[in-house]
Every structure is written in C-alpha cells, then in structure tokens.
Amino acid sequence: MDYEVVIGLEVHVELKTESKLFCSCPNCFVPEPNVNTCPVCLGFPGTLPRLNREAVKLALTASLALNCRIALRSWFDRKNYFYPDIPKGYQISQFYEPIGSRGSLTIEDDLGRPKVIRIGRVHMEEDAGKLIHSPTGDASLVDYNRAGVPLVEIVTEPDLRTPGDARRYLEKLKIILQYAGVSDCKMEEGSLRCDANISLRPSGSETLGSKTELKNMNSFKAVEKSLEHEIKRQRAILKSGKEVISQTLRWEEESQKTIVMRGKLQAHDYRCFADCDLAPIELTAEEVEEARAALPEMAEARAERFVHDYKLPDYDALMLTSSRGLADYFESCLEFYNNPKNVSNWIMGELSARLNSAGIEIESCSFGPEHMAELLRMIDENLISGKIAKDVLEKAFYSGKMPRRIVEEDGLLQISDQSELEGIIEKVIKENPDSVGNYRRGKTKAIGFLVGQVMKETRGKANPKLVNELLVKKIGFK
C-alpha cells in the first residue's frame, strides 16, 4: 500500500522589539543569566503586565504579510501549567481569539509547481525562561532573560506533503518575516523555532492517521532530515501492520535519529481563560489598512524591480533578494555608486565569500555600502587593479577601515606611470627570451605570461592594461 504524508508546522518567532512583551526589560540576548529581568517578568507577587504596543504592531504586520484575516478585537488568555521556566504559573498567550487567522503562504512543491499552504492562526504570546541542567547533575538552574520576550506562533493547516515542502515553507516564511521587519528568524539562535506534526495515511484516505510531534530541530535542514527519518519509521510500522503511537519525539542531531521524549501525546488541560489584568486589544479598520499599506516590499516584488530598474539578470535579482539584508545592502551601495551590475558581481562574489567564511550576516558586517562604493570607484579610476581590490576588501572586511586608507597605508596604488613600468618590462623581456621568441613566432598567448611576470615584479600594482600595451609595443616591433 502506498501512503500519503501529512505534515503541519508550528513556528515560534521572536518579535524584534526594543523591550519585552509586558515590561520594559530589553529584548536582546545577553550571555549572563537573569540580567534582563525585573519583578514583572519574574512574576513577583503584586506585579501586573503592561502590553507593549510595538509587539502588537509587529504581530499585525506578520499577520498581514501572511495574508491573514485580522481580528479587530482580540485578547490575551492565561495558559495555566506548572513548570519552573514560567514565572507566573501561567503563560500569557492568545488562545480564544488570535490576532491573525486563515492566512496563506505559497511555496513551490517538489516539482516546482506553486502550492498554497494555509495558515490557521498567528497569535501573540510571551516566551518562557530557559532551564539549564547543572553539569554535576544535582540541580537545575533557570535563566529568565528570555521570559516575557514577545513571540508570534504561526500554525499551518496540515497542508505540507513532503519534507521538502516543509523546508521550503520555512525558507519562504523566514524571508517574508525578515522582509516585513518582524523578526531576525535565526533558527540557530532560537529566534525561530519549529515543531512538526506528521502522520501517514493510505493514499486516497480522507481521515488523518495518528501523528507524532517532532521537536528540537535547530536548522531547516534538521527539520527536513527529521521528517524524512520519521516518514521511514512510520511507514515501516504501518507496513508491518502495527499502529503508530501518538507521541512526542526529539530529534537527535548527532545520531540523526528521533527518540521518544514524552509518551502518549497527552491532551494537556491548560485551563485557559481571558487574562483580566490586560485590556482587550482593539484595532480599528483604519489602523489595519494603514499597516497593510505600510507593509514593506516583499522579496518577489523587489526582485522584479531589480530586473526592471537596474537591468540585472534574473539570477542576480533572485540572489540579491534572498534576504532583506542583502537587498538593502545592494540598494544602499547604489546610493554611493551607481553601477548595479558591478555592485551585484562584487556582493555575490567576493563579499558573499567573505561572509560565508567568517560565518556572519550582512547586517553585522563592517564592510558597509560606503566601503563597497569606494572600493569599486577606485577600480574604475584605475587606482587599483581588481586583484588588489580583492585583497583590500578582505582587509577592510576585518578591520572596518575605508579602502582608500588601506590602499594608501599599504602603498597599493596602481602603477600607471609608463616610465616607471618600462624599466621592469625591459627586465622581464631580458629574463624571458623564450616567451618573447614564442610571441614573435605568432604564439600570442605568450604575452599573458609576460604580463603576469610584470605583475609579479610589481606585486600586483601595475596597471595590467598598460603593461599589455607596452609589452606588445616593445616586442612586436623589434
């Protein structure tokens, strides 16, 4: 029998606000535990939550970017349970009336055809703290820095059919939320977290099979891998005539396997009810329309514009818009230096290579658009060669110094002075009679070797075009 795979994803995304959801503690990562805390986010007796309107704005933007219907009146509920990482004995979340519902996101399926993934709900909630088990194993410690950080939870309908669907959904979701300015969506740093629900059913069946829940995947790749693994596992169980047990599984990155985390999927009774410490969130239709109008340009639209306005090839536009940071960087460069294709080449080539090897994001890169513009202008003005420019970029990338300063300090200015070059060219001709002979016998390629020798002598500083001209003049007409 053949089986159909049914996957649904629950994604938690940290909102990029200045402060936490219900207090004024900063919303940022700090390594030292329990620093970003106050009596409110620690749930001290008598404290009350105060809603951060910025978080509501971002949640509204996220909902709109995901084509959701917006609830003009929504509210927060208390989700009651006991665990040391929640300071109040309950989590403030939107259970009964989420701010966004019935949205959608279009991905490409495994065959590259467009496919609509329905989004059931987008709701706001506060994050919990972090439980750390002491290395000696005799105690657990709690870090509440993260407690009260604003999140949106984005829940799909069970519309995904393959692990590839799931990965592409996450990639698309990340780009949309980054473009919307809602979140950094860095899965590795925990600002995007994903749980997956997966079940198999006989092809053609309408009812859902028993599902398992997968947790602890910390990259999109891990989501895909864990789903592939789980499909195999479930299929083997079903083929052997047994039943899949509904349970929560944990993805183990090291062994590339899932292990049982919690037995039977218990329906937790969270005893949700409206939090009467907070007023309902009221939005007017005008506010929603304003937010809709203020939605930033999304990746696809931006790529189209790049092709149209900057005459970039489709490939360049697609690559440059693959993250909002990259696209913003590209356009900032153009403000200083208006040669789109040239900028695009250098971003996608040298800069990307540097970013990859350093393992940092464009946003935190010290080689800014001004650096890039200055560097490219120096090449255009024949002050440095392209090869030297690559070295300068590398130096500037790590030091943050302006390219011109590096060129000056290191004496890298291109030698375009004919008299200065002639002496070196004479020397190279004298030392390489064979190549000269070859050239004269019609092997024009030999000129390349000679140019290379001159460049070597000048440690790359010679203007290669000029060297070429001078060489041809010298050896061609003897």
Added chain:
Amino acid sequence: MELYQKTAAELSRLLQDKEITAVEVFNSFTERIDEVDPHLKVFITCTLDSALETAAAVDRRRMENEELHPLAGVPVAIKDNFCTEGIKTTCASKMLESYIPPYDAAVVEKLKRIGMPILGKTNMDEFAMGSSTENSAFFVTRNPWDLERVPGGSSGGSAAAVAAGMVPLALGSDTGGSIRQPAALCGITGLRPTYGRVSRYGLIAFASSLDQIGPLALNALDCSLLLEVIAGYDQRDSTSLPHEVPQYSAAAGRELEGVRIGLIEENISANFDPEIKFAVLKMAALLEENGARITEVSLPHTDYGLSAYYLIAPSEAASNLGRYDGVRYGYSADGDNIISLFSRTRGQGFGAEVKRRIMIGTYSLSAGYYDAYYLQAMKVRTLIRRDYEKAFQNFDILVGATTPTPAFKLGEKADDPLKMYLSDVCNITDALAGVPSLSIPAGLHSSGLPMGMQLTAAPLNEGLLFQAAAVLEKCSDSPPQQRTALNLTGRGEL
C-alpha cells in the same frame, strides 16, 4: 481626649495649625497599640522605626514652612497584602511568611510620598480569602467590641485597628466584601471604590477582575481624604481608570435634596437579623427626612451572585496563586524532583481555605467543565452588571444592610465554609458589577455589637456616597461609643 481618639480630619487640622506634632501623634497611637494589640492581635509586622522617621521628617518640614499634604503626619496601617519594599509582606500565609518584596505597591508609594507614617501591616485571611480573619496562618484577630468575636474579614486587622484607635486610617482590599464586611462588624466606615479607581500594582492578587483597594476610617470624611490620596490612573495597571480624581472630601456637607435612593429588597431580606433590617430602614427614613426620595428596588439576579462569585474568584485565584511553586521566592519544601517540589511546597505552604478555592477554581476552568461553570458564572456576572445599570437609570444610590448579622463568635463558622461565604452575601454583587460601595455604621444591636448599612452608587460616583454618609452621620443619634471589652471611651462619631 487623647490624640488617638481623634479622626484623621481632626488630626490633620491640628497638625496644619501646628498645635500638635506628627511625633506626638505617632506617640499617642503607638502607646495605644502597645496597650491593646496584645488583646486584639492586629499587626503581623509593626514598622514603628520607619514611621517615627517619617513623622519626625514631617515635623521638620513643617517647621520650615514647607507646603505639606493635609494628611502628612497622620498615621496609617496597611493590610499585609500590599507590597512594601524591604518589609515583610506575608498575605498571612506560610507561603510568604518571610517574603520581602523588592518594590513598593503603587498605593504605598503614594502614602510615603505625602509623608503618612505607616505603623504596620495588618492581619488578614490568608491571601484575602475569608470573612473572619480566622484564616490567617499566624493568629486570629479579635473584634474590639467583643474579644470573643471575629472582626470580619478579610481586612479584619485593618478594621479592628481603626475601631480600636490604633490608627486613624487603614487600607484594605475588597474582592467580595473584604473591606465593607469587617467595617460593618467593627462599627467603622469602609469603602470599596469603583473597579479601576485605585491602582492594583503591588497588591498581591487574589482575583484580579474583582480586587480593589479602599480606605477604612472612622467616618466618611476620613475615607474620602484617604481615597483622594490613593485614587488615580497608573500606567502599570492596565485596568486602572484614566478619569481625573475629584475632591471627594468636598462632597461631605452637600444636601441630599432630590437624590433618588433605592432600597434593595434583596439586601434587607426576611432571613436577615430583624434589628439590622430595622436599623437600615431607620437610616433610610433619615435620608428621606433630608430630602432624598426612597423607593424599593429589586436586583433580580442577586440570588445567583454568591454562586457566580465562588466560581469566578476561585478560578482567577487558582491561576494567580500558580506562581507560588517554591522556585523563585517564598516557602520552598524539599523535593526529590520538580513535581514533588511543587506539590510539597504548595501542600505545606497554603492553608485549607486557600487550597479549597484553588481546587474549586481549577475544577471550574477544566476542559469539559469550563462552559458549565466558569463561562456560566461569567454570563451571570453580565446579568448582574445589567441589574445595576438598569437600577442606576432610576436611582442615584442603592442602600441595604452590609451584613445579615452582627459579628459572629470566633470559631462559629470556621468549619462551615458555606455559612462563612453567606456573611458576604450583600457585598458580592457590587464587586461583580465593579461599582463603588460604602459601609457605614448603622447603630448598635441589642447585643451591643455594631451594625452596618451599605450604600452603592454608579461607577465613579464615590462622592455621592460620601455625601449621603455625611448627612447620616450628622443627624443619626450617636451610638454609644463604649467598646465594653476594651473599655475604650470617647472616640469621635460612630
């Protein structure tokens, strides 16, 4: 007449006229505390050192002719569920027996800012759950009128303190009668303000949608003076109201001509103590003599009030008290694992009544019961709110008894929660509706115990309540001022 026998308004006048000093006032009240607290057991924590510093500072500033608040130097006591920075705040619970908050409640900030010496933190029912102060984890407080009787609750310590002349003013909290019922049983005046009128920030929560802070004092004028201090918008409390605070104390003294008063049928019920019924009718007649128009009115959903309240308040309480898990602060029992840490901490840290309400609330919110209990109770709450809205279309003030009986004996109802709950029967619906409600003395029962009458107004109309109360104070034949058990004599108007 000793200073401790005077009202806050009288003390304020004398202080402003520099006829007395704040330190003298402090000394008079602390001597009184030394004398009677061993009998009454009002204070969980006394904060006399810092209070004396406050009083001395007020005197210095007054000597330098600094502009001071009228209540500067007038002592006050606060219920032990208001957070006080650096000072133990127990909620009369083993769970918080040695808990020291890192910050001051909004109302405490306000008292400190104007220079009111805080003499101490008063006893209460554990987490404000109870009607007799017998649910304190530490000790029972006695009624100054009869030491064998309860002072009411849950703000029993604050009420007894004012009634016995240990402080002229006190703060309490009222979730379903916890200010008004003890005020009535101790023969003083106590106000539950409009929900949202006073910031709850720093009040340790019992039931968030019902908790409200209010003053207890010897008369309406004193209550209004203290309300002026504590009322007002606070951005830290999202339920606090933005409306400006009027000068409530100016209301005392205005005429009642044309004021429409509704006598609530359900709150002078046939099964109430007949003397209390009679006292309320007598007070109503006095209002009529002073120009008010009196008609009977029914609040038809009152019968369901108690049931709705005992689902809504415990549901919120079960959630609010979830944070006491032994992890961050307060009592923490040894546990082999996290579950046993939780269950032992909560099993040992909470008293019986608190546990009972947590159980009721947990049950009422549980899947499968939510619709039948919590949601149904919320619907009843809406109906009760509508009863009031309708009544206030035709009436300015609604009156009735504060309690069905005078103070009961210690232990009399301690083993019967339902009987205990019934002692708040007249106070519950106001709380559910969020309207302001004032209990004032209505004379003495033949048993020698005080009785109380309750006046209720539309939201934010506290001024009207003070106005009516002041008229009644002026013309009622003063009840005997002797509190036999303690031989307390001659204290202002009662």
